[in-house]
Amino acid sequence: MQWLMCPVCREQLELNARTWRCQQGHSFDLAKQGYVNLHVVQHKHSKQPGDTPESVAARRAFLSGGFYAPLRQAVEALLQQYQPKTLLDIGCGEGYYIQAMQAHVVDCIGVDIAKSAVQHAAKTNPEVTWVVGTGAVLPVLDQSMEICTSLFSPIPKPEILRVLKQNGLCLVVTPAPQHLYALREQLFDEVRPHEPEKFVAQLSDAFELLESKVVDAPLVLQQQDIQNLLAMTPYAYKAKPEKRQALEQLAQLDVTASFQLYLFKKM
Template identity: 65%
Template sequence: MNLLMCPVCREQLQFEGKTWRCENNHSYDEAKQGYVNLHVVQHKHSKNPGDTPESVQARRAFLGAGHYAPLQQAAVQKIRELRIENLLDIGCGEGYYTSAMSHEVMQCVGVDIAKNAVQAAAKTNKGVTWVVGTGSTLPVLDHSIDLCTSLFSPIPKAEILRVLKPEGYLMVVTPGPQHLFAMREALFEEVQAHDPHKFVHQLEDAFDLAEELLIEAPMTLPQQDLKHLIAMTPYAYKAKAERRKALEEQDAFSLTAQFQILLLKKKSA
């Protein structure tokens, strides 16, 4: 079954030739890279929303070096245990996590608002349905998804509840309390621990917390990888220029990434 939904009339899309089309004859051509753009103009708030090309390139280089592999492996293992059929990854970016997770499911849809990120993702894995789209209108049918994942991405609660099956799950990955603490100390005068459980409180009326895991990844980064890490985070533009420059000039830097995985189950109606 095709999972995609027309963003205009909300009917099911069928793939014919190189075009996605609904029964009302709204059509969306597949790009040559292998993705479809379902982010229609009436849903846009800016011309080029989402991550910049520079941020996408930095993230591809950093993740490709394997520094966040412990998180990727933990997410894949959890999906394997859940025996998922249909997966929707919200904010898939350039597809590092999505591609790995897709091998554990029957159908996988990756959606991101940044077209340049989805273009990069589509080049790496043809087994995923890659979509440029927005969380405010997730481009999949009602009650069609077994698991929604959001790794460092927005959590459009109402839309997630719409697309999840009655027994569906939501996996949220957010920074752990001490995530990149040493780097943040180098960039900012005041640093506070992250609160990963704020999402649990925001979702507790509609989801039960089924499981939580804290994953740590200690690393010593060479200078180029450190630059990539800074560039792919919000810290890149929030830090003072002189502090960022001083950090980027270090030949090597030791720090620990810490990830909180929250597995939530949709409450029965």
């Protein structure tokens, strides 16, 4: 698979031994874990962009408990239905979802801005091409992907349009209105429903909406699960410290995770 794009000159990268190189001579070595870092310094806005190692570790621990398995299964079902061959996962994190998606495509690329997340992900599935990179300059060639996926990640619309083939697909997963409502009630004085439909409006001028589905996952969380879930969400730092501490001391919490899936086609 030679779908990667040089982040410096935008030429095609080719893998030779353990180095990705373009015709202009820019080269990027594979790390020992098996990923390549294409997040060049001129595209960086901080020293350690993306999720912190602590957040990555908490998410890995939480997802390994199978709590979000219904979502992963729903994503797999869509891939089985539409059968794309090339897939780019934007914001792949530690690889929980893309590990499952890879089994349903021919070529699979996972990109995330958080180096610590990609370092872990690269150990999980050597069949995926793992990349540290930014959504602002997706590290793949023009019109090379049949589907882009963004699960709880930003949606860089111009870049998605650039890398998708004609009639290519874009899968967006975002919190449904009632996502983790019981948990948020514990954290905030006022709880507002999530507004997933804003993404439909954002993409409507360039994409046709093919599928819209809500997947619910009832959860029974023990204390460590609650702490891990908090650490991997933005709720943790938005809540008052005393409310977060009270929630983290609960022995058990019953809550429903609710996911909105949108599948779009590039027009």
